Amino acid sequence: MKLIIITGMPGAGKSEIADSALDLDIPVIVMGDIIRELTRTKGLEPTHENTRTTMLQLREESGPGAVAKICLNSLLNLNYDVVVIEGCRSLDEVEVFRSHTDDLVIVGVHASPTTRFKRLQDRDRSDAPVDWPSFRERDLREISVGLGGVIAMSDIMILNETSLEEFRSKCKSTMRELI
8 A cells, every 4th residue: 555645834735635635536544633533532622722732642642653553543444555644743653654554655745834824814623823823832833743854754845835726736746646
């Protein structure tokens, strides 16, 4: 099985790349959805603060690759040649996935902080940062758990500072090249 790992800072465009995979009938496992669901099972709303706490507790209890290990349950039940994992945030998580396949590609997506902040403000999600200081705090948290290392180790980097239409076109062509 080939794994395509999508990584990037919040609001960079990971979900657009994942959507292009879905358009090509490639299954996508969203790591952030796992954290949001775990937060809900605790009886909490998946706000920025609650998902942060859930993520840190999970990693403290089960190690830095904990979210990836949970994803493996879903991954091992899939019978596809190619699967996309959206939202890998540490090299420890990459290694969990790499231990199950020799065919792994990391696709990084980058957008400036200003662009990402505006996108996150436009989202209708309860974990979107409410202001610039909380956005910066979220970025620093993501970097502290290892996201910068995964981005730095990307095999392919897609810049997302163009129109949505142009970016979607880049995503589709990248996915077609990878499958």
